[in-house]
Amino acid sequence: MDWFYAIIYGIVEGITEFLPISSTGHLIVAGNLMGVPWSKEIRDTFEVVIQGGAILAVLAYYWRDFAGQARVIGHDRPTQRLWLGVIVGVIPAVVLGVLFGDVIKAHLFRPSVVAWALIVGGVLMWVIENRQAPPVVHDLKQIGLGRAFLIGAAQCLALLWPGFSRSASSILGGMVMGLDRPTATRFSFYLGIPTLGGAALLDFIKSRHLLAEIGLLNVFLGAAVSFVVAYLAIGWLLRFVSQHNFKGFAVYRVIVGLLILLLVASGRLANGGL
Numbered sequence: 001m002d003w004f005y006a007i008i009y010g011i012v013e014g015i016t017e018f019l020p021i022s023s024t025g026h027l028i029v030a031g032n033l034m035g036v037p038w039s040k041e042i043r044d045t046f047e048v049v050i051q052g053g054a055i056l057a058v059l060a061y062y063w064r065d066f067a068g069q070a071r072v073i074g075h076d077r078p079t080q081r082l083w084l085g086v087i088v089g090v091i092p093a094v095v096l097g098v099l100f101g102d103v104i105k106a107h108l109f110r111p112s113v114v115a116w117a118l119i120v121g122g123v124l125m126w127v128i129e130n131r132q133a134p135p136v137v138h139d140l141k142q143i144g145l146g147r148a149f150l151i152g153a154a155q156c157l158a159l160l161w162p163g164f165s166r167s168a169s170s171i172l173g174g175m176v177m178g179l180d181r182p183t184a185t186r187f188s189f190y191l192g193i194p195t196l197g198g199a200a201l202l203d204f205i206k207s208r209h210l211l212a213e214i215g216l217l218n219v220f221l222g223a224a225v226s227f228v229v230a231y232l233a234i235g236w237l238l239r240f241v242s243q244h245n246f247k248g249f250a251v252y253r254v255i256v257g258l259l260i261l262l263l264v265a266s267g268r269l270a271n272g273g274l
Helices: 002-016 023-034 040-049 051-061 063-072 077-107 111-131 144-160 166-176 181-211 216-241 247-265
Strands: none
Touching (some): 023 111, 077 144, 077 181, 111 247
């Protein structure tokens, strides 16, 4: 059944990684509901590593943009500032991940924690949408280093509180900093490349002996499914944010969070370490 779990994990990861609804939260709950017989260490590592498939989807989706930027980055100052902003934006996540990543993974990856993160994040999303000032940044190259750092700091909320959603925290942070929705969403994708890609590679190197217990082919299967589904999800989300706000996601988060709390309270969903 390991191949089946790998496929389901890949589908869930691909759908939820870039939508502001928390991939970590959905993966934790999906694994718990399926009763996946892997150890907690294997599950945690598998969930991080298959994020690599989602990151490859970003690279594939934007390959023309990246190729064009690579050709001019040596002499084009706006492109240089954009990627310097990405580097500056990822620094807070790197620091927090190194200092607290293992502790958070060991103690906070529980359905009840995820549920409250979904609910609080949904409420915050609704409030920001209602109070959003007219955006002043409509292009990635206009973001600047100060905004990039603050968006990266906002992204860290997802690291400290599993279930809040990296994409939600970075997109909402971008909107608060004056970015319009499409630009905030695209910058969230860009930030995800080093943030998630580095985490996936590091976990694979550190814990490949654990993944060998379920078969590296199953790991690559999960990552491949994640790649395909995430590629489709990226295109859908970009089309969605060009015409809609995030209030629908806010409502979804609150409903799912309440449902998880109900399942935990009824004993149908275990709330201990996975």
